Amino acid sequence: MSVEFRRTENSLIIEIGGEIDHHSAKTIRTRIDAEIVFEKTEKVIMDLSKTTFMDSSGLGLVLGRYRKLNDTGIAFEVVNPNRKIYRILCMAGVDKLVKIKGVEIV
Amino acid sequence: MKERIENSMKIKFRAISQNESFSRIVITGFISGANPTVEELADVKTAVSEAVTNCVVHAYRGTDDGTITMEAKLFASGRLWIAVSDKGCGIEDIAKARQPLYTTDPENERSGMGFSIMETFTDKIKVTSKPGRGTRVVMQKTLKRMNGSLC
Numbered sequence: 001m002s003v004e005f006r007r008t009e010n011s012l013i014i015e016i017g018g019e020i021d022h023h024s025a026k027t028i029r030t031r032i033d034a035e036i037v038f039e040k041t042e043k044v045i046m047d048l049s050k051t052t053f054m055d056s057s058g059l060g061l062v063l064g065r066y067r068k069l070n071d072t073g074i075a076f077e078v079v080n081p082n083r084k085i086y087r088i089l090c091m092a093g094v095d096k097l098v099k100i101k102g103v104e105i106v
Numbered sequence: 107m108k109e110r111i112e113n114s115m116k117i118k119f120r121a122i123s124q125n126e127s128f129s130r131i132v133i134t135g136f137i138s139g140a141n142p143t144v145e146e147l148a149d150v151k152t153a154v155s156e157a158v159t160n161c162v163v164h165a166y167r168g169t170d171d172g173t174i175t176m177e178a179k180l181f182a183s184g185r186l187w188i189a190v191s192d193k194g195c196g197i198e199d200i201a202k203a204r205q206p207l208y209t210t211d212p213e214n215e216r217s218g219m220g221f222s223i224m225e226t227f228t229d230k231i232k233v234t235s236k237p238g239r240g241t242r243v244v245m246q247k248t249l250k251r252m253n254g255s256l257c
Contacts, residue, residue, distance in 0.1 A: 022159045023123035029215065053130075053148075055155040056223050060215035084148050091226065092207070092219050 002050075003031045010042040017050035020058035029061055033068070044069055049080035049102070058085070059092045066098050077101060110182040113139065121162050121172035121192060129158040129176060129190075136178050137186060142249050149227035150186065150247060156220040157190035157243045163211060165194025165241060184249045191242035197235040204233065 001018035014032055018024070036044060046062065048054070062078060069076045080102040081089060089095055115136055119125045133154045134147060142150070158174060166172030172194055179187040197203045203210075204225075209218035224231050228245040235241040 019127060021123075021126045021155055022163060023126050025215070026123075053151070053155075055152050055159065056217045056219040057159060059217035059219055063217060064215040084152075088152075088219075088223065091222060092217055 001028070003028050005035050007041070011045055012036065012041045012043070013045045013047055015047045015050060017052075019053040020051055020061060021053070021055055022057040025057040025061045029064065032065060036069070036074075041074060043075040043077065046076070046078045047080055048078060048082070048085055051081070051085060054081075054085045054088060056088070056092075059088060059094065062089065062094055062098065063092070066094075109185070112180045112182050114177070114179040116175065116177045118173050118175050120170070121166050121174045121194070122170060123159075123162050125174070126155055126158050126162060129174075130155050132176065133178065133188065137180065137249070140180055140184065140186070140249050141251055146247070146249050150188075153224045153227045153245055153247075154188060154190065156224050157188075157245065160220050160243070161190065161192040161194065161241075163214075163216065164197075165192040167195065184251050186247045186249055187244065188246075189242060189244045191240060193240040196237035196239055196241055197233070198237055200233050200235055 001024040004015045006013040006015070012035065016028060020028065046065065066076050077099045078089065081100065083104055086100065086103045089100060117132060119128065130151045133150055137147065137150060161174045172192060175191045177189045202208055204221040206222040207218040209216040224245060228247040230246050232244045233241065
């Protein structure tokens, strides 16, 4: 599992590689929350294009970040989930709360 | 007539979070001989991950000494039977636990979707539990064989 950050003019992009499960979610959560505090940003984008697996622990991670960012008025998007991960996000209604972009259409 | 069992396994491992990915690798290895589709493999891996994670998070809360037992059987019909069990604290109210979004651990960002995902990704699940004694989750899914033959 890997977490990498990139910054553009107004956004923080978080690239999560590998598998998001209960074990890895703890580390990902800590790293993301530390990075968000570090410098102010208008938008946070979670890029899941390199995420190969996600179970309900990933849902908790996404929802937790949404709640934190919503409280501070920072926009939050999830981009490029694979179809399986997108399905799981929709099961929990995350698509109603968070903008999800780049879903593969088959 | 009793269904023929193609393959079976039983494994015990510590209820620690490192073993969540281990359990996914184990079940992947077990069912790979049945030629699952990419979808089926992803579904089974995710369902197993949810069941094992529930044991790690809830069964032995506060201790590292607990054990998880995972059994699996693959029948000639393609029916896959998986049981994940623990000897932990058990579930007081199974119906409540199975409700989508219900969790006893919101502080740690648990989504409460574990059972819902297990139900969606398998054909059926059965949960039995005795408070103070442990919990067992049995999941079944019939794999459609490619070309209708076994490998």
